[in-house]
Amino acid sequence: MRRFIRNLAVATALVSVLTVAATAEEPKRGGTLITALGQSPRHLNPAVQSGIVTGAPGAQLFAAPLRYDEDWTPQPYLAKSWKVSDDGLSVTLNLVENATFHDGKPITSEDVAFSVKTIQENHPFKTMFAPVTSVETPDKHTAILKLSQPHPALMLAMSSQLMPIIPKHVYGDGQDPKTHPQNSNDVVGSGPFKLVEFKPGEHVILERHDGFFMEGRPYLDKIVMRVIKDPSARAIALENGELHLSTFESLARNINRLKKVDSLTTTPDGYAAIGPLDWLAFNTATGKTADVRVRHAIAYAIDKNFILKAILLGTAADARTGIHPGSPLYESDVASYDLDIDKANKILDDAGYAKGSDGMRFSLNVDFGWPEMKPNAEYTKAALKKIGIDVSVRASADFPTWAKRIGGHDFDMTWDTVFNWGDPVIGVHRTYQSSNIKKGVIWSNTQQYKNARVDELLESAGKEPDPAKRKALYSEFQKIVADELPVYWTNTLPYHTVYSNKVGNPPLGIWSSSSPMDRTYLK
């Protein structure tokens, strides 16, 4: 009997130990994670194809020198350590020694140099590596990036979304890297997962790379990324457990519905570096919107709260400048334009735009490029009628039609969505720099905004190595553009990540699903 009691006590103790272990949530090895892609990737090589759709499989297939969590501090990844020289003109990466590509060949500094060169030549974001003049490779595991000027943006550019390390012995075979057959099939990567199968429009199947350099990782055996274009179908699949994880969900109605499902977590965390912003852009060179007073009046007449509450149903956050509010460089103390119809009318009266007999002062067009923006465009028409501006909503049949109009500077106002892409040098400067007024190029400075001080500030901030000084430069920039309103920022995009409670460590870092999921596991 006594023995029985003792056994019982031991058993109870064991059970409690096990329970504690379970609540501490040790990551578990194994399992297949099923995630969704809202579109089909063109191919899987992020070195020559930017964007979040290639980013999700790309970050699993390819490792980068650095990685980021929820905050903006770089973490070691392929580079176990790094050093920026005092003059800021060279960045030394010390690579981990045991890293291999999926074909077993070692990852060396040669591959880093080759990746930088391929990205410089083929990636659309030219500013990322523009100051890099050469990459020196004193030994197999040391790569030194030589710069023509200090380039703080490099730190964010060295993450998986923007700087995948690709094997020189595969992609350096002389074929054009943009159309290389191994961008889609037989991808040889450096990341935690290797490619099993990519069927365009259907799925990407990835499996654990056993030779991955981080001990014990990745935890998952497989990741299946299914292309499901219809947001309602994705929502149902998440609810019934067919999908474990979906990122970049942006339909407000669905988000609010999914928030109520007990088996799921729905969160807006994880998009700060992607930095998606909605704004109303103005043609600042021609027409009535070239007058800054008209732009001010329009901003006062548009009720941000209506957009945030009635159109986006409370799923998105206020944005006041061209930098995403999640960025450490965001300046919230800028001119704001809370709804004030009387003030807006007064500004226009004072500026000499008298109302005609029909109560209208003048007319403007407002464009939108994709159906999600239609409510904003229609709201603009209703809102500006109150201050005597007769707005016609111009629909575009599809994206190229809209891009042609806006890129060709043939517009008064347009609703737009633009991403920050990490550092302002990559995704912010392009909208405001006068040197980037390039006819025919969408998401260049299509507003044709010119301000010498802004140009100067962006130029200096781009190469300012001191974080505090850099922040001050960007603050001044944000204050000026908030005064002059080449665009009127309304909100961040309501991007949400939805995941099953079975998923541990979902990708909630600043790069969302464009970050490696080696730590993600299934409970």
Added chain:
Amino acid sequence: MKILQRVLYAILLLIAVLVLNFSMLHLAPGDIADTIAQSMGGADAEILEQIRSDYGLDQPFLVQLGQYIWKVLHFDLGHSFFYNQPVTTLIIAKLPATLLLVLTAQLLALVVGVLLGVYSARHPNGLSSHFVTLFALFGYSAPVFWTGILLLIAFSLKIPLFPVAGMIDVTVEGGFFVRALDIAKHMVLPVVTLSSIFLALYSRLCRASMMEVLGSDYIRTAKAKGLSEREIVLKHALKNSLSPVVTLAGLQFSAVISGAVLVETVFSWPGLGTLALQSIIARDTPTILGILFFSALVVVVGNLLTDLALRTIDPRVRGKA
């Protein structure tokens, strides 16, 4: 001779389709360079120029058109800008999924539609006949994507019988039968959704023509001979009332690809419809043209086959030709 003439017309028609489609797509503002820029979150002028010259978009219109027709005449539908694969390969890869979906849906609609039509023609004023009519009209007027989502909510979410999306579950491993069963499970909802449109058409048409036939003299004669009701309906009446249904089925078959676009999108069915939508959104001209050309080919061949089928069913058609 007649057949040869028809084939010749068919070829001319196909060329006209090519020229028209190509010209219309060319008229639309913007091009693939813009959508590639979109998918990349931006691009600079140099890259846009490069894409345009890579794909020959900087050539004059007539040169592009000439090159395209020349290629098609050599059975080459060109290279997809977006997927960087031959269009023919893309279409052939997606074709089986669409055929499986569309043929099953058509077959289901035809069989059930004819049965419902015959049933309601025999009891034209009964309650159940009205119910059939109501049901059919509902299926026809409800937008397919809406029907699809409703079915998903009912049978994937509330009563989780069927999967939400796709054609196969890639995590299922097993032999042929396990896989076939898996595909069958994925097929149920899209097939029911797609057939709901055609079901209404067939049952209405079959009902009308059946009622007409049932009222004709030879049926009365058959009744007078003392044949059983069953024999009259199945042997005498049905055969004659089927020819409009077959004509319609033939014509509908061509419309099937257009209907499949919506159903495939809702259910993420990996077929031609999804490919068509994706390539239209991406302004992937060679793929759009390839799919349109292929659809035109299906229509033309479908019409020829319908003619042949009618000749088999209805000897009068044979006489006229």
